[in-house]
Amino acid sequence: MASAEFEELVETFEFLGDWEERYGHVIDMGKAMPPLEDAFRVPATKVDGCASQVWIVPEISDGGVLSFRGDSDAMIVRGLIAVLVALYSGLPVAEIGKIDAVAELKRLDLEDHLSSQRSNGLKAMVQRIQQVAAAAAA
Template sequence: MAHPAAFQDIADNLGFLDDWEDRYRYLIELGQALPPLSETERNPANKVNGCASQVWLVSEAGEADGRKALIYRGESDAMIVRGLVAVLIALYSGRPVDEIAATDALAEFDALGLREHLTTQRANGVASMVDRIRSEARAAAAA
């Protein structure tokens, strides 16, 4: 399964950055580029449980290649986590629900070398975000 162009761009850019300080700066820049959620979207239904920082994910039904798809938007109150949200959105948003459900973002993060430099709390938070996204995709596929 090919990666979405936005995710591939991030993977390519991370590949050019050898220093972890530069990679963290890049993640922060990705997060800063995310459009903010509205105050009403920052609600308990959109909040991701299992994250140490505040994380909200909003999904909307869409279509990709004539199939059900989900479009994601998100935000966090922590700069690096917001960047991780941006990476997940680049990987999952706008894709058909069956592809979302089948895509293991944790394996993708490992391939990019991202998880090895995250604190345990942040890595657990990423896993919670991925679980939420994939379970929403499975539910949308079943509906």
């Protein structure tokens, strides 16, 4: 099950209605994220498979809870990172792999409105997060 923060996002998207409002909300979410420090913009945190520059910095607490920060050079991608933060952050690493990201993101109606490059980049970000969580849970 997705985080409570993601459930709130789903409710917000239902309220917003049309895609232009939702798209604007995703961009606003990205703008609200603090920028990633240059020290974290390194090959080890870069996500391959994205048309834009994307960095994801995971943090696993001593209790095995995932949180992460990220950044991108594209505003919509920053927003997509914020959506993934809402989906995954605050959950135990053992739960991350149980989340059907495709189904959860479908609730936001993203797949019909992103270019194939953006969709592939989103999948690459999800895969990175799932890999980090799986490694931490092992």
